[in-house]
Amino acid sequence: MIFAAIFRMIEHAARLHGLNRGRGFMNFFSTRNADVKASFREAVFHGLAPDGGLFHPEVEPDLRNDILAFDEESSFQDIASRITARLLPEDFSESDAAALCERAFPFSPALKQISEDMYLLELFHGPSCAFKDFGASYLANVMELFLEGDDGRAVILTATSGDTGSAVAGAFYEKKNIDVVILYPSGRVSPLQEKQLTTHGGNISALEVQGSFDDCQRMVKEAFLDPELAGRLRLTSANSINLGRLIPQTFYYIYGFSQLKHRVPAEVFFCVPSGNFGNLTAGLLAWRWGMPATGFVAATNRNDVVPEYLDTGVYQPRPSVRTMSNAMDVGNPSNFERMQQIFGSDLMDMRSMITGIAVSDEETARTMKHYYVDRGIFLDPHTAAGVYASRQFLARSFPGVGRVITLGTAHPGKFGELVSEATGCAPDLPERLSRVLDLPKKSTVVENSLEALRTYLLSHYT
Numbered sequence: 001m002i003f004a005a006i007f008r009m010i011e012h013a014a015r016l017h018g019l020n021r022g023r024g025f026m027n028f029f030s031t032r033n034a035d036v037k038a039s040f041r042e043a044v045f046h047g048l049a050p051d052g053g054l055f056h057p058e059v060e061p062d063l064r065n066d067i068l069a070f071d072e073e074s075s076f077q078d079i080a081s082r083i084t085a086r087l088l089p090e091d092f093s094e095s096d097a098a099a100l101c102e103r104a105f106p107f108s109p110a111l112k113q114i115s116e117d118m119y120l121l122e123l124f125h126g127p128s129c130a131f132k133d134f135g136a137s138y139l140a141n142v143m144e145l146f147l148e149g150d151d152g153r154a155v156i157l158t159a160t161s162g163d164t165g166s167a168v169a170g171a172f173y174e175k176k177n178i179d180v181v182i183l184y185p186s187g188r189v190s191p192l193q194e195k196q197l198t199t200h201g202g203n204i205s206a207l208e209v210q211g212s213f214d215d216c217q218r219m220v221k222e223a224f225l226d227p228e229l230a231g232r233l234r235l236t237s238a239n240s241i242n243l244g245r246l247i248p249q250t251f252y253y254i255y256g257f258s259q260l261k262h263r264v265p266a267e268v269f270f271c272v273p274s275g276n277f278g279n280l281t282a283g284l285l286a287w288r289w290g291m292p293a294t295g296f297v298a299a300t301n302r303n304d305v306v307p308e309y310l311d312t313g314v315y316q317p318r319p320s321v322r323t324m325s326n327a328m329d330v331g332n333p334s335n336f337e338r339m340q341q342i343f344g345s346d347l348m349d350m351r352s353m354i355t356g357i358a359v360s361d362e363e364t365a366r367t368m369k370h371y372y373v374d375r376g377i378f379l380d381p382h383t384a385a386g387v388y389a390s391r392q393f394l395a396r397s398f399p400g401v402g403r404v405i406t407l408g409t410a411h412p413g414k415f416g417e418l419v420s421e422a423t424g425c426a427p428d429l430p431e432r433l434s435r436v437l438d439l440p441k442k443s444t445v446v447e448n449s450l451e452a453l454r455t456y457l458l459s460h461y462t
């Protein structure tokens with residue numbers, strides 16, 4: 001106890017004197033047990049900590065000076081590479097970090113003003129047209145770099161209900177020494193999503209599982225625990241709890257802040273359409289590292305366990321319900337553990353920084369219609385839920401004081417049918433999405449069992 005207290009004091013003093021500067025956080029620990037530690041490389045290849053917890057940075061580096069030096073002239077790549085080099089100096093020199101971010105980010109976010117006090121940070125200009133491209137692309141390039149020089153190949157197994165798989169497939173396509181196997185539930189992803197998963201070929205294989213998304217997830221979990229597979233293959237995951245996906249999501253908050261800071265002298269809030277809460281967690285990390293955000297709005301659909309927790313203090317996970325913003329249909333958000341870690345499980349602290357707002361499908365559809373009819377702006381259902389929550393938040397706040405940046409998580413064309421239904425008009429489908437519709441589907445139908453997955457993996461990768 002006493003030693004721990006003294007250690008904390010020394011650590012605190014060291015931080016005040018900047019001794020941690022440049023050291024970055026070499027180490028990560030499990031949210032379930034602070035003694036379970038890993039390097040960045042280990043955390044990237046293991047995904048989940050061995051005790052089932054999530055890896056979390058051990059020290060919070062002070063990057064305030066770096067962050068405040070950025071402005072509207074700073075490119076996204078510049079911000080990404082500077083922060084990478086500061087955070088992970090043991091893994092990346094400045095020039096490695098620059099090369100990594102140049103490869104990972106041939107696309108960039110865009111900040112657009114949509115009303116007097118609201119901005120949209122569009123995160124859908126990447127290959128799969130959703131924000132998950134940022135995390136997936138960084139992770140893919142980090143893994144490729146780490147595997148260079150190792151002999152042997154890594155096999156990435158991932159289960160998807162649609163969006164994650166398409167970002168992962170695009171990001172890992174043609175990466176050296178990596179094979180990707182995506183499991184998706186037959187007949188339960190949209191036709192466009194299915195094409196995004198199944199048309200790459202090469203090192204990307206799509207398994208069409210005769211079962212539900214939960215079956216796909218169970219098969220992947222069982223495969224990781226299977227001794228024969230573990231002995232013969234280097235299996236790894238690419239799901240959204242992986243640190244290699246979380247860290248790059250901090251970069252676009254810093255980018256959005258830097259774009260806005262000279263435009264208006266106002267407090268900056270971020271509103272995040274949330275499901276598993278990875279995106280919001282990344283925003284909180286950016287703030288802890290020194291980005292001067294005043295607060296966050298956690299926008300959910302009817303799956304509102306986090307807003308409910310902020311309201312009542314009771315955290316009650318439950319099975320998800322279906323809504324029109326289906327990438328946010330999560331009943332037990334895995335990143336809640338990281339949020340608890342950030343606030344030391346202190347409800348009042350969390351409340352002082354995060355406002356939770358749950359949005360119904362009806363409010364979401366109304367928002368899509370309103371923005372289209374009034375201003376000619378198409379919003380996808382996820383982003384629309386965020387925009388609605390931002391308006392609610394501003395309506396409750398002191399007028400004129402704050403600006404809200406809502407994260408635009410998906411391109412409206414990606415959810416074209418729902419958008420047309422709400423607005424009466426069809427948004428354009430970006431060329432990179434319409435192109436895949438004409439390509440032939442290449443998938444392998446597999447039975448819903450570990451045995452079927454094991455047979456497939458052993459026959460293709462050993």
Ligand SMILES: *Cc1c(COP(=O)(O)O)cnc(C)c1O
Pocket residue numbers: 130131132163240273274275276277278279280327328382383409410
């Ligand atoms: C994944 C996803 C979300 C939810 O993000 P989390 O990090 O899981 O909270 C929101 N919108 C879209 C379009 C998504 O694909």
